[in-house]
Amino acid sequence: MSGIGTGYDLSVSTFSPDGRVFQTDYAQKAVDIGGTVIGLRCNDGVVLGCEKTVVSKMLEEGSNKRTFAVDRHAGLAIAGLSADGRQVVNRAKSEASNYLSFYGDKIPGHLLSERIASFVHVFNLYWYARPFGTSVMLATMDRAGPQLYVIDPSGTAYRYFGAAVGKGRQGARTTIERLKLEQLSCADGVKEIAKILHQVHEEEKPFELELSWICEASGNEFRRVPADVVAEADRLAKAALDESDMDDD
């Protein structure tokens, strides 16, 4: 019974004396050590980008998906444990299709984020449950326009202009804060995300960029960013990185 949690970290059903739920904190930690995921709400849509470290040379390109459409107008990017994230994706899909069959209209972003948050939160309430080791970013496009939400393992949901979670979140956030998002289009957002992900990525291992967006160019549907657009953004990001390295030398 000794160690960091001193007995208060065994289940989510007990608070520690200083008011923490350690299991939830640890779940957040699982997200914090995972690959960086960035979301930007641009002036014409939302772009989500993931840094996927290539764990093996034998890995097929495009495997281990991290962005998922849950309806035509909504999609998720999952940070942290991807297996946990897929459960959230499945739930979000059922919520979206249920809402549609019940109300005859597509689910508004704020409701979907609330419902995902409630689902995630339930796993913070019972001793026999383990919180999800995943934060999800939700990109939606509805009557309220493009919106970006982040739902973390505790079940809190916030709406953001721009957000970053995972390993490189700190560096990414400071860069995002400097962007003029209301003047940024999704086409430029893709390039910015690629640049940031290259910036915050640690050198040793290569990584794959996974980008999805919802904007005019994707027909206002949540889709993967076309391969040529990603390749171009990747090239520009690498060039920018090399340039800044030159400046440093």
Place this chain on the structure above:
Amino acid sequence: MLARPPSHSPALGPGCAGPPLAEASSVSIQYPAQPTAQVPTCGAASFLVDHNAVNAPGRDPSQHTQMPYVTGSSVLALTFKDGVMLASDTLGSYGSTKRYKSFERIRKVNDRTVLGASGELSDFQYIMNLLDELTTDDFCEDDGGMLSPREIWSYLCRVLYNRRNKQDPLWNSLVIGGIEHGKPFLGTVGMIGTHYTDDHIATGFGNMLARPLFREKHSPDMSEADAEALIHEALKVCYYRDKQSINKFQLAKITEAGVSVSEPFALPTRWDYKHFENPSANAVGTW
């Protein structure tokens, strides 16, 4: 597995809203069995019954399924050299009232399939909701795959036949056209699940009025222009003789290039034909 929306009850089959399976199976693990009216409290085996029949003993069998309200008339369709063509008017009749004049009875299902419907139009909207669920699932899968026209046709056969077995048919004749492996596909399903594929199809009155023309003039390797001329002629023939139709049509084409559903258009008509002057003269026994 993603839980199926309630429009597909595992117990009642495709196209039926209702409870999950009464007996546990791998399908019902998603929905743990809940005590429902269908599980007798005496502990006997569970079964599925019609609530209305239980709650109102002595009531006559329900009649509402025998009354379509807002209906659409013929849908015409034929194959040509590089695809399929569907056409219909845009009328929704309320009895013999021309109630809705801009109802699109031909809809795109996905990038290679189109569905046309005659019969009860609210049932058609329900069927479109079912198909939209399936296409959205395909969209979310994000692997570029989608249902082929034949798959959609087979699915609709099951839905319509299942609903007629529940004594609650979907009151439609459906025409499914599309392109599959570079070849045109054209199939139809009736309200009781009767189905077939053919090179040319017409539902409702069109079956009597347009199909003789198709049999005479259609060939599977005809050009797009010829096919369009033929279907225009058939539409006109239907419009002249079918009172439940208006001169406002839509034409859908499905080729390898994709699906297009035209804007509504009208066809030039003439009513001064000699034969039109005294129609009963040529039909003994009418007035």
